[in-house]
Amino acid sequence: MKMRQVGLFTLSLLLAGGSLAGCAKKDEGSAAGSDKKNVVHLKFWGGVPVEAGPQEVVDQWNKENPDIQVEYVRFVNDDVGNVKLDTALMTGQDVDLYATYNFARFQGRAKSGLALDLGQFKDYNIDEMMGPNAADWKVDGKYFAMPTKRDLHFVWLNKEALDKAGLPVPYNWTWSDMRKYAKTLAGVKPWGLVEDMVTWDFVLDSPIVTEGFVKPDGTSNLDNPYTRKILETMHGMMYEDKSIPMYGEQLANKMRVEDEFLKGNAGMFYAGEWIFRFANNLKDYPRNFKIAIAPIPKVTEDQKNHRVFGGLGDAIAINPKSKNIEAAWKFMKWYADGGMLPLTKGGRIPSSKAVSTDKSMQILLDGVDKLYDVDSVKKVLFNNDFKTFQSSLPQQMIDARKKEYQLYFTNDQTLDQVFSKVVKSHNTYLQQNK
Incomplete structure (x- = not known):
């Protein structure tokens, strides 16, 4: 309860600060000759640091739209x-x-009435502009948000370390192959592989998403053999190979794995396109080694319908309680169809057909192309043949599963105990939500 109170207090301070900033912007608009009474002010909440593109986006919009300030x-x-x-x-x-x-x-936000049904707007076709993967973001068959960027998890590779170890840039590979790569690379760098904590919750879903999280008989499928194989592999890499950091230490020390990789301390880095905002920032993250990228590996060679977490992401929604819904919709369309391009340098590649692939690639690698294995970047990042998914496992179950696998990675329970508890929890959830 105290943490919640502190969070609310902090939020109040943030909003108060935002209000003051909003007032300052109103004064600036008034000084420029704008009619203060007719100016609409919007607040757009996002998780990307302001200096990584969002400020440039809103500055451009505000310059072009003096009547709607964001x-x-x-x-x-x-x-x-x-x-x-x-x-x-x-x-x-x-x-x-x-x-x-x-x-x-x-999905939880939409079902709680915290996102506006975008179906009321008839002047923009999300399916047509964003492609078939946009449908992954539908809730009950409706769009309550517009996905705006290509979203993909993949493996970052230190090309210099690969070359020293005599390893090629992988493409068609398995988790067993990745373990061998990590063990070999750990002899070249302190770590063979590091993983971004953001990805831990979804790496377990890719091998079973096509089968479904629920078996035909209506019971949990979270104890499938593919998920077991991934967890066993990662545990072995920690305790037997010593090729990846101990989960407990990484969590406790809040290890910035992007720092470890970009400083040259790891041969591989399991993350996604958002890391470009660090990798392309040579002022704060100077490096002289090339980066290559590889797709997320299959669990086994014979795995069918392999899918990679991704598709489309950065789904923008409108708060139904907004007093300026039409203005918010106008900004959203502009943002999706190219307004967001300042974020591309940081890896946020627009998914709208209004923006060409060549334009995105040019911005993404502008001035840093010599520090990438460009062929592998194109082959993976701009490959439309990958089958992708957005996890539909309820957040409640993602959290419950995390609690159990963390105990496995700290050797506080066995893998059998993990699956026993996760399946029991999931079956209870399924019964309660029939």
Whole structure:
């Protein structure tokens, strides 16, 4: 309860600061000759640091649209930050538009009435402009948010370390192959592989998403052999191979794995396209080694319908309580169809057909192309043949599963105990939500 009170107090301070900033912007608009009474002010909440593109986006919009002024409010895209956003939405505080970064969390928001049904707008076809993967973000067959970027998890590779170890850039590979790569690379770098904590909740879903989280008999499928194989592999890499950091230490020390990789301390890095905002920032993350990328491996060679977490992401929604819904919709369309391009340098590649692949690639690698294995970047990042997914496992179950696998990675329970508890919890959830 105390943590919640502190969070609400902090949120109040943030919003108060935002209000002051909004007032300052109103004064600036008035000084420029704008009619203060006719200016609409929107607040757009997002998880991307303001200096990584969002400020440039809103500055450009505000310059072109003096009658609709947008202020960007940053929340950290973790559990605490998302609670702040949910609290602001539920209590009617200033949120006009907001971004969500995984479907499970957004599904809860939509079902709680915290996102506007976009079907009321007839001047923009989301399916046509964003492609078939946009449908992954539908809730009960409707769009309550517009996904705006290509979303993909993949493996970052230190090309220099690969070359020293005599390893090729992999493409068609398995988790067993990745373990061998990590063990070999650990002889070249301190770590063979590091993994971003954001990905832990979804790496377990890719091998079973085509089968479904529920078996035909209506019981949990979370104890499938593919998920077991992934967990066993990662545990072995920690305790037997010593090729990846101990989960408990990484969690306790809040290890910044992007720092470890970009400093040259790891041969591989399991993350996604959002890391470009660090990798392309040579001022704060100087490096002289090339980066290659590889797709997420299959669990086994014979695995069918292999899918990679991704598709489309950065889903933008409108708060139904906004007093300026039409203005918010106007901004959303502009943002999706190219307004968001300043974020592309940080890896947020627009999914709208209004933006060409060549344009996105040019911005993404502008000035840094010599520090990438460009062929592998194109082959993976701009490959439309990958089968992708957005996890539909309820957030409640994602959290319950995390609690159990964390205990396995700290050797506080066996893998059998993990699956016993997870399946029991999931079956209870399924019974209660029939």
